[in-house]
Every structure is written in structure tokens, then in C-alpha cells.
Amino acid sequence: MDGREFRNCMGHFATGVTVVTCNTDGGPHGFTVNSFTSVSLDPPLILVSVDRKTKAIEFMKNNNFTVNILKEEQQDTAMHFAGRPLEEAPFQWEKGKLSPRLQDSLAYIECEPFAEYDGGDHVLFIGKVSEFEYRKGSPLTYYCGKFSSVSTQLSL
Template structure:
């Protein structure tokens, strides 16, 4: 099977864009992820899929994390945490109960580690929701390899 073509096919599913953050000894680490979903309401669980080749894969093992759901005007933040860092940081940190999070996001979900599963070249991290908050606005969307505004409130 052609992996690139499979990725192109999966790209036709529009998703929101998140930055997953966790505290490490050196500070706070974040990664841009669009593979995020709610799993359960009772208990409250969410799932993030993280590539095994990333630093974040090791940082998230048995660690609290926050899923920061980005607004439509936060593409620069997404790019910063996708490996294209900006000198003038396009965000501010906010102290959370479990770990730092991005201020001014559309929503955030703070999680304690619940389970992790083998997902092939990814690891599936399931977190138990400890705290959450959401704000008004439109989400930053990702569709066919590009940021998009196809999803509006």
C-alpha cells in the first residue's frame, strides 16, 4: 500500500488543530496535533496520537498533558509547534493545574495519564480529563494538507 496516497486520502477528513503541551524538566514542550478525539464521558477520556519519532512521544509517557484547541487566527502558533519555531513567540503560557497551557486558545482540556497503546508508528495516549474550559470563536481547521476555514461556528 502506498503510504503517501493513504495519507492523502485521510487528509480529506477535515479536523481541528491542537497543540498538546506537557511540562518537562527543561520547561514546557508542545506539539501540533490534529489526531485528537473524545473517547468517553464516563469516565471523561480523550485520546491523542503521537508519532514515535518525535520528542513528544517520550515526554508524554506517564505525564500530564493539556490539549489546547486553536482558534482560526492561531495558525502561527500551530506552525511554531509543528517544527517551524518563531523568534517572537506568538503566544503566552498560562499556568494550569496539571501543566502549562496556551493562553487565549479556543478551548483546553487538562489530562492525567490514563493509558497508552501501540498505534503502529504512533503511540495512542489516553488522558483522563481533570479540567477543561472553552471560549467563543471559530476553530483552526486542517484539510488536505492545509489550514482551512471550512469549519465555522
């Protein structure tokens, strides 16, 4: 199977864009993730899939973390945490109860480590949700290798 073609096929599934944040010995750390999903309502669990080649793997092991769901106007933040940092950070850190989070994200979900599984070239981290909050707005999405947006008419 051609891995690149499989990736192109999977790119036809539009996803939200998140930044996962956690504490490290060197301070707060974050990385952009679009492989994120809910797993269970009882108990409340979420899943984040992390590439084995990233530094983030070591930061995630047995560590609290926050999934920050980005708004459509946070493309610079997504790129910053995807390894293309800007000279001036396009975000501000905010202290969470369990781990740092990004100020002004569309939503955040703070988690305690629950389980970790082998996922081939990724590691699947399951987090038990401890805190969450969401706001009105439109999400930043990713489709066919590009950022996009979804117009929302939500009355939250």
C-alpha cells in the same frame, strides 16, 4: 499500499488543530497534533495519537498534559509547535492546574495519564480529563494539507 496516497485520502477528513502541552525537566513543551478525539464521557477520556519519531513521546509517558484547541487566527502558533518556530513566540504560556497551557486558545482540556497503546508508527495516549474550559470563536481546521477555517454561529 502506497502510504503517501493513504495519507492523501485521510487528508480529506477535516480535523481541528491542537497543540498538546506538558511539563518537562527543561520547562513547558508543546507540539502540534490533529489526531485527537474524545473517547468516553464516563469516565471523561480523550485520545492523542503521537508519531513515534518525535521527542514528544518521552515527554508524554506517564505525564499530565493539556490539549489546547486552536482558534482560526492561531496558525502561527500551530506552525511554531509543528517545528517551524518563529523568532518571537506567537503565544503566551499560562499555568494550568496539571500542566502548562496556551493562553487564548479556543478550548483547553487538562488530563492525567490513563493508558498508552501501540498504534503502529504512533503511540496512542489516553488522558483522563481533570479540567476543561471553552470560549466562543471559530476553530482552526486542517484539510488536504492546508489550514482552513469553519465559520461558526455558536451561541455558547
